[in-house]
Amino acid sequence: MSEIKNKLSLEPYKGTRDFYPKEQFVQNYIFSVWKKVCESYGYLEYNASILEETELYKSKSGEEIVNEQTYSFTDRGGRNVTIRPEMTPTVARMVAQKRKELTFPLRWFSVPNLFRYERPQRGRLREHWQLNADMFGVDGMEADVEVISLAHSIMKGFGAKDSDFNIRISNRKLTTFLLKEFFRLDEDKTYKVFKLIDKMKKLPESEFKEALEKVVGEIFEELYKTLKSENLESLNQEVLNSEGGKQVKELFEKLNKLGINNLVFDFSIVRGFDYYTGTVFEVYDTSPENNRALFGGGRYDDLVGIFGVEKVPGIGFGMGDVTMRDFLETHALMPEYKPAVKLYICHLEGCLDAASSLGSYLRELGINVSVDLTNRKVSLQVKAADREKIPYVLVVGEEEVKTGKFKVKNLKDSSEIEVEKEKIVELIK
C-alpha cells in the first residue's frame, strides 16, 4: 500500500463535508423543518445560481470580505465572478429586477449553500447551507413581528423549548439615537462605538470599559451602564420615545401578545453588516455548553435601493445548518435515522428472479424495496438489512414461490407474520 505514492486524497475539500446517507438524512430533516415552517407562514421558495458577479458584493460588503474571504475568479470572458458567500444580495437583486411585477408583501425563503474562504473552526466551515427567510415591502413593525415569530416557530419546529433559547433584540435606530442625540457623539465616534458594542460580550468588562473611555471620554461609565442594561423600561424617556425606541417597544408588545416571551432587549446585538437599518436580532442557545448565537437577522430598508431603483424595505434572517446541528445535538433533538427503504428481500439459491419480480410488484404498489443481489447465506442477508435499519425483511425460497405466501419479519421486535403477496403492502404500511 505504501508504495503507491501520490494517491488521490480521500478527504473532502478543506472545510467542506461529504454527506453519507446517515448525515444526508439529518440534513434532509433540517431542510424539511425549515421548509415546512416557512411554508406554514406563506413563504415561497426561490433559488439562484451559486455564481454572481463580484461587483454585487463589492457594493455592499466590506473590502476584506470580498478580497480575502470569498471564492472569486475571472471567467474565460474576463468577468469577475464570486461564488456566493451569502444570499441577501442575491435576493435583493432578484427583487430589484422584478419589483414592478412582483406582488408585495413578498414572503420568500431559500436554502442555499454558501461559500467563504477562511480557516474552518467550530461552527464555521467553508461551505454551509443556510435558510434565508425574508419579507419585502412592509415598513411597519408587523413585518418585524412576523419574521421574528417565524424564527421562533422554526426553533419550536425542531422541538426546542422556550427555555432552550432566547431571542435578543436591539434596534440600530435606537442605538444611533442614544449615541448621537442623547450622548451627543459625532459621526466618527458613533461609528467607533458601534464597532465596539459588537465586542461587548467578548471582551472582559474592564477592557471594554477602557476601550469605551478612549473613544467617548468621561461619559463612558454612564454609557456603559445604559448599554449593559437589558431592561427596556429603565431607559431614559427621551431615548425610549425616539423612533427606534418606539419601534422596539411595539415589537416587544406585539411579540408578547403572540405568546413569545423568551425575548431579551440587548444593546450588544448590532450584527456585522452595515446594511441593517432598524431591528436587529440574534437567537441564542441558553445551554451552558453551547452558549452562543445560533443565527440572526434584521431590517435592511436600503438594500434594494443600491441597484439604483426605488427603495423596497426588507427584513429577514439567515440560519445555518452547522450551528443548527450543534444545537440539536446539544439538546438531544437529533432525529432517529430511518432509511427510506421499508422492506429488504432476501432469497435462497435459484430464487433471485422471483425475489426481483416480487420487488417490482411491491414497488408498483408504492413500497420502497431493496432486493439482495448476493448469493450469501440468508443470515448474512438479514444481517445486512438490520445494519441498514431497514424495518422489514422477507425471504423468497422455493416454498414461497410455490405457495405465494411470505413470512414478513419485523426486525425491531422479531415478530413474523405469514401473509399472501397481496397483503404485504398493508402489513408494512
Add this chain to the structure above:
RNA sequence: GCGACUAUGGUAUAAUGGUUAUUACGCUGCUCUGUGGAAGCGGAAAUACGGGUUCAAUUCCCGUUAGUCGCCCCA
C-alpha cells in the same frame, strides 16, 4: 493570514529507540446447506507523507499535509 495542539488497521484505542505493534467494535470464513442482534475458533486490515539524528525510528528532531481549537473576520 497568525498561533497552539494532534496524527497507529474502516472506527475507537494500547505500547515501544531493537524479534511477530495491543485490544475492542466493524468486516470476513467456519461451527450453522431457510432468517439479524448471542457464543466459540480462524482470516484480512494500521504507525499520514518527506527528510534528519542513530548500528537501529512507529517512538526523538525538522518540514509538508490534514484535522481540532483559538486569533483575525463574520455571511
